Amino acid sequence: xxxxxxxxxxxxxxxxxxxxxxxxxxxxxxxxxxxxxxxxxxxxxxxxxxxxxxxxxxxxxxxxxxxxxxxxxxxxxxxxxxxxxxxxxxxxxxxxxxxxxxxxxxxxxxxxxxxxxxxxxxxxxxxxxxxxxxxxxxxxxxxxxxxxxxxxxxxxxxxxxxxxxxxxxxxxxxxxxxxxxxxxxxxxxxxxxxxxxxxxxxxxxxxxxxxxxxxxxxxxxxxxxxxxxxxxxxxxxxxxxxxxxxxxxxxxxxxxxxxxxxxxxxxxxxxxxxxxxxxxxxxxxxxxxxxxxxxxxxxxx
Numbered sequence: 001x002x003x004x005x006x007x008x009x010x011x012x013x014x015x016x017x018x019x020x021x022x023x024x025x026x027x028x029x030x031x032x033x034x035x036x037x038x039x040x041x042x043x044x045x046x047x048x049x050x051x052x053x054x055x056x057x058x059x060x061x062x063x064x065x066x067x068x069x070x071x072x073x074x075x076x077x078x079x080x081x082x083x084x085x086x087x088x089x090x091x092x093x094x095x096x097x098x099x100x101x102x103x104x105x106x107x108x109x110x111x112x113x114x115x116x117x118x119x120x121x122x123x124x125x126x127x128x129x130x131x132x133x134x135x136x137x138x139x140x141x142x143x144x145x146x147x148x149x150x151x152x153x154x155x156x157x158x159x160x161x162x163x164x165x166x167x168x169x170x171x172x173x174x175x176x177x178x179x180x181x182x183x184x185x186x187x188x189x190x191x192x193x194x195x196x197x198x199x200x201x202x203x204x205x206x207x208x209x210x211x212x213x214x215x216x217x218x219x220x221x222x223x224x225x226x227x228x229x230x231x232x233x234x235x236x237x238x239x240x241x242x243x244x245x246x247x248x249x250x251x252x253x254x255x256x257x258x259x260x261x262x263x264x265x266x267x268x269x270x271x272x273x274x275x276x277x278x279x280x281x282x283x284x285x286x287x288x289x290x291x292x293x294x295x296x297x298x299x300x301x
Contacts, residue, residue: 001169003137005130005265005291008168012298013041020045020293021092023083023108024076026053027099028061033289034096035063042297046071046086048079049098076100080108087275088114094296096278102144109270109277116273122146122156123272125279126164127255128295131264134221139164139173139242143251144279145270151193154244155206158197160271161242162207167299173241175201176220177213178250182231184214190246197244212236217243217254267291269299276300 002008022034025047031054037043046069047054058065073079080100087095095116097105109116109123117123125144128137141157142149149157158175165173177194185191194213201211212234218225223238231237245251258264266288270277276296280289 001171005128005137005267005294008128008267008291008298009040009042009294012294015298017041018043018093018297018300019091020094020096020297021083021086022047022049022096022098023105024073024079024100025049025096025098026057028057029284029286029289030096030098031057031063032061032286033293035061035067036286036290037293038067042294043094045069046092047098048073048083050074076104080104081111081114084108084111084116085114088116092275093300094276094278094293095273096293096296097280102279105277105279106145106270109273116275116277118272118274121272122153123270124153124157124160125268126160126271127266127268128164128168128291129258129264129266131258131262133262136241137168138240139168140251140254141242141244142248143245143255144248144268147248149247151196154193154197155200156272158201158206158209158242158244161244162209164271164295164299165209165241167295170241172208172210174210174236174239175212175242175244176215176236176240177211178217178220178243178245179214180216182214182216182219182226182229190214194244194246209242210235213244265291267295269296271299 020043026049048071124142127140179191191214198211198213220240226237270279276299278292
């Protein structure tokens with residue numbers, strides 16, 4: 001089982017190079033991360049953007065621009081469209097967002113003519129955190145794509161979490177279905193849906209995983225809290241692998257708290273697409289972008 005983000009890089013590298021297509025690859029952190037991924041043998045990289053700006057940034061950072069294939073496009077919209085078209089046509093194994101907003105990136109992925117969403121598919125977003133306060137990697141969804149998932153979407157998100165955990169070598173991940181309380185609250189939708197999902201999981205309807213919910217976040221993460229609150233019979237509390245949050249409000253607040261207050265490093269990608277799509281914040285570190293490339297490469301076919 002993979003226990004650190006660096007191990008994701010190492011295992012992915014051993015699988016062989018993937019073809020990475022980067023849309024609007026003109027910012028320092030993206031180019032640094034892609035350069036590191038090329039140096040490590042993770043990818044062969046194609047950058048789509050303004051060649052002059054790419055060359056200038058590479059020169060400032062001491063990066064050999066000759067190690068990339070560069071395709072010229074003037075605007076961020078055109079960069080995304082061209083990158084998505086290339087991946088859709090089988091010319092790339094992994095898509096990556098550069099200096100372009102998430103909404104434009106997602107619009108390209110969802111394009112009905114050449115996009116990457118399968119028919120009747122559900123897109124989601126999975127983050128893998130490495131936190132000083134937690135004893136192993138923690139998978140979280142959905143912090144960026146689906147604002148208020150309905151029950152059917154929650155089932156899909158759970159399956160994506162399990163699939164990603166499987167790529168990390170976790171054979172039977174422990175999944176916590178997060179709600180305000182570990183008690184079932186009939187008037188709280190997140191609580192009742194968590195209880196139903198947990199029962200479905202117990203009956204094998206959601207894949208090979210161990211489920212518990214509803215669970216409050218502190219109970220899911222800390223065994224001592226579960227003991228104080230007298231949560232009995234849980235094989236998940238205190239040793240959780242995956243957190244399913246009820247909505248983007250809760251998940252995104254957790255994401256920001258983990259990265260800014262708890263100094264978490266992360267890898268993140270869009271799932272449910274024909275190929276893994278790296279999706280990090282434009283302000284994320286080059287390390288997080290590198291780990292995200294590695295996670296996507298590890299998950300790619």
